[in-house]
Each structure stands twice: as C-alpha cells, then as structure tokens.
C-alpha cells in the first residue's frame with residue numbers, strides 16, 4: 001500500500017480515504033513526515049517559513065454554547081464574565097498597532113446580548129481608525145450567533161460584515177466535522193454542514209478563511225480523515241481557504257477532562273500535520289500551531305510538512321484558561337524558525353510577503 | 359529501507375551505516391550540520407531498529423539526591439547550596455528509605471559534595487537500601503563523586519568501587535561527564551574532574567564488573583566539533599572497556615545559572631539531531647536515552663523515532679532540572695510513559711538496571727534473537743501489524759510462555775517446557791555436523807572432565823542440556839556446572855567453559871592458550887546420533903482463533919531471499935564480530951532452517967534423552 005501511495009504522491013495524484021487511513025495507522029511517522037515534506041517543498045520550494053505579527057484578544061467570554069472542551073467561557077451573569085466596549089477594543093488595537101501588530105485575530109464567546117451592529121461597527125471602526133491593522137474577526141459559531149440574534153440569514157450577515165470591511169475569517173469552531181462527535185462535545189453548536197456552509201457562503205462573497213481541526217478527544221481516525229475530506233471538497237469548490245491549522249485538545253479545566261485526561265502525544269500531532277499536508281493537496285499552507293503544541297514541537301512540525309508558523313500572538317486567552325501558557329513575540333518566533341533551519345518571512349493575513357529575515 | 363534525501367551529501371554516510379562501517383569525526387560533523395532532519399531521523403531509527411527492534415525501554419525508578427550542600431560552586435549549577443544557606447538540606451538514611459517502596463525497580467542516587475560526611479555514611483545508604491529493598495537495583499554516585507570520595511577519604515578508586523559493589527551497588531550513573539573539552543571545562547566547570555579522570559573511573563568500574571552509563575551536557579557554549587569529539591572519545595573508551603549500557607544526551611537548562619547559552623532552551627531540532635547523531639556515532643553503546651525530564655515529554659516522544667530506545671522512567675524527584683526551570687511535569691506516571699511509547703509506534707519494555715526486560719506492554723509482538731545464525735529468518739521480516747522486540751533466547755522463551763510475545767524463535771528446551779501453549783511451525787535453526795557457535799573450550803578431554811568445573815552462562819538452556827547429555831550419555835562423566843558471565847572474560851578460572859552464539863564464534867577464531875580442547879557440540883552429537891541438532895524452533899502462541907501469525911510462505915520466501923543475498927546482508931551485522939565475510943557466510947550457510955523428517959527425529963531423540971537423564975520438562 002505504501003508503495004502505491006508514494007507513487008501517487010510522486011505523480012501528484014490525490015490520495016483517497018483508505019490510503020489516508022493507512023498513512024495514519026500503519027505508516028512509520030518518519031515515512032509520513034518525508035511524504036509531507038515532499039509536498040510542502042513542491043508547493044513552496046523556498047525554505048521559507050511564514051509568520052504573521054498578530055495578537056489574539058477576546059472581546060467577550062460570555063457564551064451559551066457550553067462546549068465541554070472549553071475552559072474559556074462564562075455564562076451571562078456568571079462571575080468573571082466580561083464584554084469589552086468597542087471603544088475599549090479600538091484602544092487595545094491601537095496599542096497593538098503601535099507594537100507592530102498587523103493582524104488582530106479576534107474571537108469571543110457566542111454572546112446572546114450583543115446586537116449585530118456591535119460587530120459591524122467594530123469592523124468598520126477598526127478599518128477606519130486603525131488602518132494598519134487587518135481585522136481577522138469572528139469564528140463561524142459567532143457568525144451563526146449573529147444570524148440568530150439579528151434573525152437575518154447567514155448570507156446577509158456575512159455580506160454586511162464584508163461591507164463593513166471584513167475580508168478574512170478565522171477557521172475556528174470546526175473542531176471535528178462529524179455530527180456524531182459534535183453532539184457529544186458541543187451539542188449546541190452549528191452542525192458540520194452548517195460550519196461548511198458558512199465557509200462556503202463566505203468564500204463566495206470573497207472572504208478568505210483558514211480551516212482548523214481540534215483532535216485528541218473522542219474522535220476516531222476515520223473522523224479525522226472525513227474532516228479532511230470535507231475541507232478538500234469545499235476547497236475544490238471555492239478555493240477560499242488559505243491554510244489548515246490542526247491542534248490537539250487541551251484538557252485542563254474543561255468538563256471533558258474527566259473523560260480525556262491527557263493531551264494527545266506530540267507524535268500524533270506530527271502525524272496529523274504530515275497527513276493533512278498530503279491529503280489537503282489544494283490548500284496552499286499548513287500551519288504549525290506552536291501556541292497549542294509548544295514551541296519545540298512547532299519547530300519539528302516544520303520538517304513534517306508545515307510551512308507556516310502562525311502568529312506571534314502577543315495576547316492569547318483561550319489556551320491560557322486551560323493552563324497551557326505559551327507566550328511568544330516576534331523576535332522569538334524569528335529565532336525559533338531560524339533555529340529550525342528555515343528562513344523566517346513575515347506575511348500578512350492573506351499571505352503576502354512583508355519581510356524576509358535572511 | 360528507502361530514504362528520500364533532501365541533503366544528498368548524507369548518502370555516502372548512509373552507505374557506510376548500511377555496511378556497518380564506523381562513522382568518522384567528519385561524518386559526525388556533517389550529520390550535525392544537515393538540515394535534512396527527516397533523513398537523519400530515518401537513518402538513526404533504522405540503526406536503532408537493528409539493535410533493539412521496536413523496543414523502547416523504561417524503568418520504574420526514583421531519583422534520590424541525598425544532599426544539595428556542596429563544597430564546589432560550579433557555574434552552571436543552581437542546585438547546590440552552602441551549609442546553613444536557606445534551602446540547604448541533607449537526608450538521613452531513614453529519610454532516603456522512606457522515599458522508596460517495593461514497586462520501584464531502580465534507584466538513582468546522586469548528590470552534591472558536602473564538607474562533613476564520612477565514607478561510612480555513603481556506604482550506609484547503599485547497604486541500607488540493599489538490605490531493606492533487596493529487589494531494588496542501586497545505581498549510585500557519579501564519577502565526580504567517586505573522585506571526591508577518593509580525595510577526601512584517601513581510598514583508592516578500586517577499593518571505593520569494590521566496597522560499594524559489596525554493599526549492593528549495581529551500576530554507576532553517567533553524570534558529570536559534561537562535555538569532553540578542556541576549553542569548556544576551564545570556562546564553565548573548572549572545579550570538576552575533566553574527561554581523563556571521568557573516563558578512567560568508568561573504565562575501572564567496568565573492569566570490576568560494574569557497568570555504567572554516560573552523558574553529554576549540550577546546548578551551552580560548546581561547539582559542534584566538541585560534541586562530536588565527545589562522542590568519538592566515548593566510543594573509544596567503550597571499545598576498550600565495554601561497560602557502558604546507555605548514553606544520555608542532556609539538554610542544558612539555563613534557569614538562573616547565569617550562563618548565557620546561545621539560546622534559552624535548546625531547539626527541538628538540536629535535541630533530535632543530538633539523539634540521532636549519538637545513535638549513529640556510538641555504534642558500540644547498546645542504548646540511547648531520551649531523558650524526558652530535560653527534553654520535555656513532547657520532544658522525548660518524538661526522539662523515540664530519532665534513534666532513542668530508552669525514555670528513562672517514572673523518576674519521582676528531580677531537583678536539578680526542576681530548579682532550573684524544566685517544563686516537564688514532575689512525575690510522569692507509568693501509564694503515561696507506556697502511552698507515549700505506544701503512540702510513537704514502539705513497544706514499551708519495562709526493564710531493570712541492566713536492561714533485562716521485565717515486562718512487555720502490548721500485543722502483536724514478534725520476538726527477535728540478535729544472533730547471526732537467525733538472520734536468514736529475521737532479516738527484513740516485517741509482518742503487517744506486528745512489532746519486533748529484540749531479546750536473548752532465554753528471555754524470549756519466558757516471554758512467549760507468558761503470552762507477552764506472539765511469535766518467534768525459541769530455544770528447543772523452552773519449547774518442550776511450554777508445548778501446550780505453543781504451536782510449532784516448519785521452521786527452526788538446526789545444524790548437521792559442525793555448528794561453530796556452541797563450543798566447549800576445555801583444559802581436559804571429554805573423558806577427563808569428571809568432577810571438573812564447567813562455566814556455563816544462563817542464557818543457554820538447550821546447549822547446556824546438550825552438553826550434559828553428551829557428558830552423561832556419550833562419555834559417562836559427571837562434571838560440575840557453574841554459572842559465569844561471559845562478558846567478564848575470566849575464562850581461565852574454569853576447567854572448561856561453554857560459549858554459545860556470537861560469543862563462541864568470536865572466540866573460536868581467537869585461539870585460547872588455556873584450553874587445549876575445543877569441542878563443537880553439534881559435531882559431537884552428529885558423530886554420535888547421525889542426526890542434525892535442532893537448537894531453536896519457530897513457535898507461535900496458541901490463540902482461540904487458530905489464526906497463523908506468520909505464514910509459512912512468508913518465512914520461506916524470506917529465508918530463500920536472505921540466503922541468496924547473504925553476502926550483502928551480512929555486512930549489516932558483522933560489526934558485532936570481527937570475522938571475514940567469507941567466514942561468516944560459511945558459518946550461516948552451515949545452518950538448516952526447515953524442519954523435515956530428520957529434524958523431527960532429532961527433536962524426539964533429544965527429548966527422550968532429556969527424560970532419561972531426568973531433566974524435568976514441566977514448569
């Protein structure tokens with residue numbers, strides 16, 4: 001089987017579900033990494049690893065979705081809940097811009113008390129008052145929430161966000177695109193088909209987005225490959241995804257911790273990176289998520305098919321809430337990429353090159 | 359195995375590795391400098407597989423640091439305190455004992471060098487542990503401490519080590535080697551012993567029958583050349599004294615030490631390269647350890663595919679690394695270790711201090727004997743869904759009887775003992791007439807061996823019983839048997855010694871003055887019975903489904919292919935024995951691997967004779 005998979009890869013053919021399963025279950029990790037690397041260098045022949053100078057604040061932690069893998073949210077009225085005003089956020093963004101940040105990855109809980117105008121105004125004012133910043137705002141769950149609160153169709157919400165100036169959307173909230181699993185870990189969230197559909201509609205309007213996957217909880221190997229398959233199909237249709245970002249579930253302080261007490265191992269992460277690089281042949285980039293897997297494993301992932309190091313994340317609260325602290329900054333990211341044997345390249349959210357650190 | 363080299367300059371090195379050629383200093387440098395991490399890893403992983411199969415060893419251990427009060431003040435150390443300083447501590451023997459329990463297999467004792475302890479106190483620690491917990495293996499005191507004892511108590515190193523050994527010490531830890539470079543020693547460790555003394559103490563220990571371990575501290579101010587030279591020096595020492603069990607690269611933890619390394623923590627790429635290059639350079643050290651406490655659990659897990667075959671253990675307390683800010687959790691439970699090993703695609707093998715396997719975790723495992731004569735069966739034998747674990751025949755016999763192993767070659771006697779649990783196949787290792795690897799070296803002829811002392815090693819049940827039958831039934835003499843350890847090479851203390859496997863082969867071409875008689879036991883059997891002798895048989899564990907794990911056809915094809923290509927294959931294995939290729943090929947071609955009528959007769963005959971001399975074949 002491996003032989004025929006290698007042949008396919010060498011002749012740039014697509015691998016199918018069974019072959020992917022074979023790679024995940026039966027293939028030595030370094031053989032898998034080698035294949036991931038071949039494709040990585042075929043797509044991006046330079047030894048460049050891109051990163052974006054960004055920060056990842058949150059505007060609210062109020063949420064009613066109750067995902068059992070989440071340690072971040074508070075119910076409305078619960079102690080510790082917060083929602084920032086638009087003024088406060090703009091102020092924050094300005095401070096970030098002064099530190100050289102070019103992208104703000106903004107996400108929050110699904111807060112039923114926030115009207116659609118809050119989001120639209122936030123985008124609009126960010127564009128106008130902090131033009132140095134590219135807003136990379138709102139995951140699918142929040143967009144679905146906006147549609148519910150405003151009683152408007154998804155298309156309309158997305159169109160209004162576009163008109164306000166939003167151009168890219170983060171790919172969070174996908175978890176595992178399997179309704180069997182979603183029912184168990186996030187039963188109030190949108191279904192897999194809804195998630196894909198929001199992305200489909202967004203891509204049609206012109207948005208670029210990333211796609212994520214959170215594994216290492218209740219999913220099976222098959223679920224992982226089906227997830228990749230759904231993404232590959234949609235990408236064939238829309239070409240709207242820029243990058244794929246997998247990460248492992250972090251059990252700390254979450255209800256799911258009781259069932260899944262451990263992190264998935266680093267070996268598993270490298271397998272997933274390599275496999276997704278092979279399977280998602282129509283995705284331009286695969287991102288090493290050093291903030292969730294640790295800097296060291298992030299570096300290793302660059303040799304297993306990842307070609308992007310994500311953001312510098314000057315602020316990050318979601319993993320911090322699960323006691324998984326990983327702070328970094330631009331200099332350190334540059335040094336990590338160099339030490340991993342690559343040339344760091346600062347990029348925009350849309351993967352345009354800003355600066356090559358040779 | 360195929361490697362898709364991105365860095366083509368590695369190809370000549372890979373060829374050397376496959377031909378069992380020793381790598382040079384320059385090769386080591388090149389390996390460190392490459393950016394082709396995956397290819398480097400694949401080479402090291404392949405090489406590790408030829409040594410240990412898919413095994414990754416771990417031990418239920420506990421680290422004891424009896425005191426942190428130190429007369430020295432090494433720059434990189436933020437563990438040591440001066441007497442009276444806040445945080446300074448000294449443990450009594452009782453306190454140490456209270457930290458141990460019967461579940462622990464190995465205790466690792468190292469500490470600082472306090473000004474006012476007497477020699478008895480150190481001995482007492484070892485003695486007390488040994489008497490209260492006789493099952494715990496004691497690994498204690500680094501070469502730096504041994505040298506300190508020597509200077510402080512004015513006792514020769516030999517005597518120190520012998521006293522410790524008598525008290526119950528099994529091995530020495532590998533700490534204190536730092537990096538074998540005078541330049542770095544002057545800058546960072548100028549109060550510590552240098553490489554010469556460190557190696558000298560370990561060599562003395564090896565000579566006294568105390569195996570040890572070795573380390574290298576990297577990621578501070580050392581150069582790549584200094585790292586490679588450290589490895590080359592260790593390799594040379596191991597050629598001379600042979601007692602290093604494992605090598606442990608230690609990533610430097612800067613913490614509060616004030617030493618400015620080139621970066622805060624070693625990069626993961628550097629960690630993996632160091633593991634891989636160590637595996638490839640140290641061709642004579644059996645095990646490479648990914649010490650998770652220093653590397654972090656995550657990097658250690660990846661290192662298991664980059665040449666490491668040991669992940670240390672459950673550790674317990676680890677002050678030195680912890681105080682300096684290592685980010686690993688303090689305790690990594692056994693289950694977690696097993697899980698990490700499994701997810702890395704390897705087999706977790708719980709071990710003792712000498713790397714004897716205690717328990718194997720996992721199913722679907724094939725046991726592999728590391729002897730030359732089984733190469734035709736094992737070389738390239740990959741069974742889909744099965745892992746391979748390398749074991750000596752006696753261990754394999756036990757493990758397969760326990761059900762820990764699914765299939766493998768086991769000694770004929772082990773098969774007799776466990777017949778009801780095992781299925782025998784068509785495959786064996788047998789010889790007709792000379793075998794060359796089951797040899798009695800004797801000072802006396804057969805007839806004169808009556809009442810003489812014969813040294814036997816314990817891993818040889820079938821051969822030992824063959825010897826007993828020959829003595830009793832063929833020559834009517836009764837000799838005395840004593841267990842001895844062939845690796846200590848104190849052969850001449852015995853009237854005769856029985857060597858088997860690669861040991862025997864090695865010595866056969868290495869004339870022994872002391873022994874005027876060299877008897878090939880298979881030849882002796884053949885001239886007596888006119889039958890081949892069957893040493894080992896391929897068996898599979900009985901299962902409910904009656905499913906055959908390794909198809910006859912697969913083994914047959916493998917044997918045919920390997921034998922027709924033996925000239926090339928032999929080069930992978932020859933580094934263990936310094937014989938010419940021709941001699942090795944001739945040796946292997948002397949074996950038969952299929953059980954036919956004559957082999958069956960021989961098996962039955964041997965079993966009957968065993969019953970006649972009243973050897974109990976029931977367990």
Ligand code: SF4
Pocket residue numbers: 063064065066067070071072073108109110141186
């Ligand atoms: S993951 Fe997002 S949607 Fe789910 S509970 Fe947390 S904040 Fe709410």
Ligand code: SF4
Pocket residue numbers: 428429430431432435436437438469470471
């Ligand atoms: S490294 Fe060892 S010898 Fe040096 S100060 Fe620390 S405890 Fe003492």
